[in-house]
Amino acid sequence: MPLKFIVRAGAGVALLSHGLLTLTLWTLSATAAEGRSMPDATAGADSAAAKGHAIAARSDRSDRGFGDSEVELQMILRNRAGDEATRALRITTLEVPDETVGDKSLVVFDEPRDIAGTAFLSHAKILEADDQWLYLPSLRRVKRISSANKSGPFLGSEFAFEDFTAQELEKFDYRFVRTEPCGDLVCDVIELTPRYEHSGYTRLLAWIDQTDHQYRRIEFFDRGGEALKTLEIDAYRQYEGGIWRGHRQTMTNHKNGKTSIFVYGDYAFGVGLTDDDFVKSVLRRTR
Amino acid sequence: MRHRIATLILAATAVTPSSALWAGEGLTLDVAGDVGLELRAFVDSPAPSTVGFERQPETWQGSIHMAPEVVIDHANGRDRFVVEPFARLDSDDSERTHVDLREATWQRVGDDWDLVVGLDVVFWGVTESRHLVNVINQIDAVEDLDEEDFLGQPMIAFGLQRSWGYLRAFVLPGFRERTFPGIEGRLRASPPVDVDAARFTRSRGNDALDAALRYSHVIGDWDLGAHLFVGTSREPRFEQSSDGEHLVPVYERMEQIGLDVQNTTGAWLTKLEAIVRSTDSDDFAAAVAGVEYTLFGLVGAADLGLLAEFLRDGRDPARAPATAFDRDLFAGARLTLNDVADTNVLLGGFVDLDSGSTSLRFEGDRRIGDAWRAEVTAQVFLDVDARDALAAFENDAFAQLSLTWSF
Numbered sequence: 001m002p003l004k005f006i007v008r009a010g011a012g013v014a015l016l017s018h019g020l021l022t023l024t025l026w027t028l029s030a031t032a033a034e035g036r037s038m039p040d041a042t043a044g045a046d047s048a049a050a051k052g053h054a055i056a057a058r059s060d061r062s063d064r065g066f067g068d069s070e071v072e073l074q075m076i077l078r079n080r081a082g083d084e085a086t087r088a089l090r091i092t093t094l095e096v097p098d099e100t101v102g103d104k105s106l107v108v109f110d111e112p113r114d115i116a117g118t119a120f121l122s123h124a125k126i127l128e129a130d131d132q133w134l135y136l137p138s139l140r141r142v143k144r145i146s147s148a149n150k151s152g153p154f155l156g157s158e159f160a161f162e163d164f165t166a167q168e169l170e171k172f173d174y175r176f177v178r179t180e181p182c183g184d185l186v187c188d189v190i191e192l193t194p195r196y197e198h199s200g201y202t203r204l205l206a207w208i209d210q211t212d213h214q215y216r217r218i219e220f221f222d223r224g225g226e227a228l229k230t231l232e233i234d235a236y237r238q239y240e241g242g243i244w245r246g247h248r249q250t251m252t253n254h255k256n257g258k259t260s261i262f263v264y265g266d267y268a269f270g271v272g273l274t275d276d277d278f279v280k281s282v283l284r285r286t287r
Numbered sequence: 288m289r290h291r292i293a294t295l296i297l298a299a300t301a302v303t304p305s306s307a308l309w310a311g312e313g314l315t316l317d318v319a320g321d322v323g324l325e326l327r328a329f330v331d332s333p334a335p336s337t338v339g340f341e342r343q344p345e346t347w348q349g350s351i352h353m354a355p356e357v358v359i360d361h362a363n364g365r366d367r368f369v370v371e372p373f374a375r376l377d378s379d380d381s382e383r384t385h386v387d388l389r390e391a392t393w394q395r396v397g398d399d400w401d402l403v404v405g406l407d408v409v410f411w412g413v414t415e416s417r418h419l420v421n422v423i424n425q426i427d428a429v430e431d432l433d434e435e436d437f438l439g440q441p442m443i444a445f446g447l448q449r450s451w452g453y454l455r456a457f458v459l460p461g462f463r464e465r466t467f468p469g470i471e472g473r474l475r476a477s478p479p480v481d482v483d484a485a486r487f488t489r490s491r492g493n494d495a496l497d498a499a500l501r502y503s504h505v506i507g508d509w510d511l512g513a514h515l516f517v518g519t520s521r522e523p524r525f526e527q528s529s530d531g532e533h534l535v536p537v538y539e540r541m542e543q544i545g546l547d548v549q550n551t552t553g554a555w556l557t558k559l560e561a562i563v564r565s566t567d568s569d570d571f572a573a574a575v576a577g578v579e580y581t582l583f584g585l586v587g588a589a590d591l592g593l594l595a596e597f598l599r600d601g602r603d604p605a606r607a608p609a610t611a612f613d614r615d616l617f618a619g620a621r622l623t624l625n626d627v628a629d630t631n632v633l634l635g636g637f638v639d640l641d642s643g644s645t646s647l648r649f650e651g652d653r654r655i656g657d658a659w660r661a662e663v664t665a666q667v668f669l670d671v672d673a674r675d676a677l678a679a680f681e682n683d684a685f686a687q688l689s690l691t692w693s694f
Contacts, residue, residue, distance in 0.1 A: 113321075142410075152588065280453070
C-alpha cells in the first residue's frame with residue numbers, strides 16, 4: 001500500500017506547487033522580439049500599443065544570448081506579523097534559441113533541510129503548458145506533474161508561477177502609458193494585458209527605465225481589477241556580454257500583507273550546459 | 288559507528304547546511320540526513336488467534352531511526368561517492384531493529400552516459416497505489432505497510448542518454464531478502480515469517496546474478512517506460528514450517544517484462560503500469576491503471592488532488608506469492624495547503640472488489656520551525672475477509688506520530 005509517495009509528492013508539489021516554474025524571471029526573459037512585425041502605428045491607440053510593445057521588446061532584447069546560467073537564490077517569506085521563513089535553492093537555466101519554445105531550467109532545493117535535494121525540471125513553452133518533472137529524493141522518484149495552474153503560489157511565496165514566465169513577450173498585449181522619474185532614472189510606464197485567459201491578472205503596470213531598459217517595478221491587478229501585488233526589482237548588475245540581472249526582487253501582496261524577497265547570488269554564465277543536462281534522467285543525480 | 292555519525296552531525300550543523308562541509312583539491316564533502324522518533328499506538332489488543340500474540344506489544348510501539356548521508360564530489364560532480372546508512376532501533380521488535388546501507392555508490396557522469404557502481408535504490412513507475420514495475424530493490428517491509436521503503440541493492444548500472452531515449456542496463460550481484468516483522472512485532476503474518484529459513488529455487492541461492500534493462504523516453508505529453516528483468520523475484524511466496532510455528536519465504540526465479548505510461552494533460556494525469564511475469568510456479572499478468580486530477584486553488588492557495596486507480600492481478604494465490612491487490616479499487620484525496628510549513632493531508636483507501644475487504648489510511652504532515660517535521664499516520668482495516676491478504680492485520684489498526692529532525 002504505497003501511500004507515502006502521495007504525501008511526499010504533496011510536500012514537493014506544495015513547494016513547487018503544481019505548475020510550472022519556468023524561471024524565466026522578469027529580468028530573464030528570452031523570447032523575443034526581433035523579426036516580429038510591430039502592431040500598426042496609425043491611430044492613437046495603435047501608436048500607444050506600438051510604443052508599449054517596442055519598449056517591452058527593447059528590454060527583452062537586452063537579455064538575449066546569455067546561453068546558460070547558474071545562480072543560488074535565497075527566498076525570504078515574511079508574513080504580516082513579521083515572522084520570517086527562508087528557503088535556499090539553486091537554479092540552472094539553458095537558453096533555448098528557438099523563440100517559439102521557452103527555456104529549460106533545473107531547480108534544486110537546499111533548505112529547508114527536510115526537502116533538501118528535491119529537484120524540479122521544467123521545459124517551458126510559450127503557448128502551451130510547460131513540461132515539468134519533480135524529483136523526490138526520499139523516494140528516489142521522478143514524477144511528471146501538471147503545469148495547469150499558472151496563477152498558483154510559487155514555493156509558498158507571494159510570487160505566482162506566471163510571474164516567472166510573464167515576461168515572455170508574446171504573452172501580453174502592450175500599451176504605453178506615460179514617462180516619469182523612477183528613483184534616479186527616468187522610466188517608461190507601460191500596461192500589460194495577459195493574452196491567456198487563465199491568468200490571475202487583468203492587467204499589469206510596469207516601469208522600465210530608459211537607460212538600461214530593465215524592469216524596475218511591476219504592479220499586478222487581480223481579476224476584480226484591484227491592486228493585488230507590487231514587485232520591486234533592484235540591485236541590478238551588468239555581466240559580461242551586457243546581460244543585466246536584478247539581484248533582489250521584493251513582492252508585496254497588498255491583500256494579505258505578506259512579502260516575499262528573492263535574493264540572488266552571483267550569476268555564472270556560459271558554464272557549458274547542454275540539452276543533456278536538462279533531461280529527466282539527470283534528476284536522479286541532482287543533489 | 289554511532290560515535291562517528293554523531294561527530295558528523297555535529298560537524299554538519301556547525302556550518303551553513305547548504306554549503307559544502309569541506310572543499311579543496313577539486314573535492315567537496317557534504318553531510319546531510321535526518322534523525323527521527325516514532326510512536327505507534329494500536330487500537331486493539333493482538334488477536335488471540337495470532338501465533339505468538341502474547342509476545343506482541345499490547346498498545347505502544349516506539350522507535351528511533353537515523354539516516355545520515357555523506358556525499359563527496361570530485362571535479363564538479365563528474366565523480367561522486369555517496370554513503371547513506373539507515374538504522375532503526377525498535378522498542379519491541381528485534382527484527383525491526385535493523386541497519387542497512389541504502390546507498391553506497393561511486394558514480395561517474397559522462398556527456399551522455401552515466402555509471403553507478405555499488406548499493407543503490409532505483410525507482411521505476413508512475414502509479415500511486417502499487418508499484419508493479421518497480422522490481423530492482425527489495426522492500427524493507429519492517430519499516431511500514433506502505434511498501435515505500437527499500438533496501439540498497441548491489442549493482443553495476445550503465446545508462447545511455449540518446450535522442451531516442453534513455454537506456455539503462457543493470458547487473459545485480461547479490462540478492463537482498465525481504466525484511467519481515469518478528470514474533471514481537473505487530474502488523475505481521477501469523478505465524479510470523481522466519482527470515483533465517485528462506486529458501487531459493489535457483490541453485491546459487493542468494494548469490495545468483497540478476498540482470499535488468501530499462502528504457503524510458505518522453506514524447507510530448509507522454510512519459511514512457513519499459514523494462515525486462517531476469518533473476519530472482521523480490522516477492523517471496525510462503526510455506527508453513529514443519530512445526531507450523533513459522534512461515535518460510537521461498538524466492539523463485541522470475542522473468543518479467545513491464546510497461547509504465549503516464550499522460551499529462553492539463554490538470555489530469557493518466558497512468559498505467561502493467562507486467563507479465565513468469566516464475567517457477569506460476570505465469571501471470573498484472574496491471575494498475577488510474578487517474579490523478581488536481582483542483583488547483585480550491586480554497587485560497589490550497590489544492591486538492593483526487594486519485595483513483597484500479598488494480599488487477601491474475602496470479603494463482605495457491606501457487607504464487609499472495610497479494611492483497613487481486614481485484615481492488617484505490618481512491619484517495621490529497622489536500623496541499625501550499626503554506627510555509629508545506630502542510631499536506633492525505634486520505635486513501637483500498638477496497639477489494641470481490642470480498643469487500645477495506646483498508647483506509649490517513650497521513651498528514653507539516654514542518655515545524657526550520658528543521659523539524661511532524662507526521663501523523665493512521666490505518667484501519669474494515670470488513671476484512673478471512674481469505675484476504677489483509678486478514679492478518681485485522682486487529683492492528685494503529686495511529687502513529689513521528690517527529691523528524693533534518694540536518
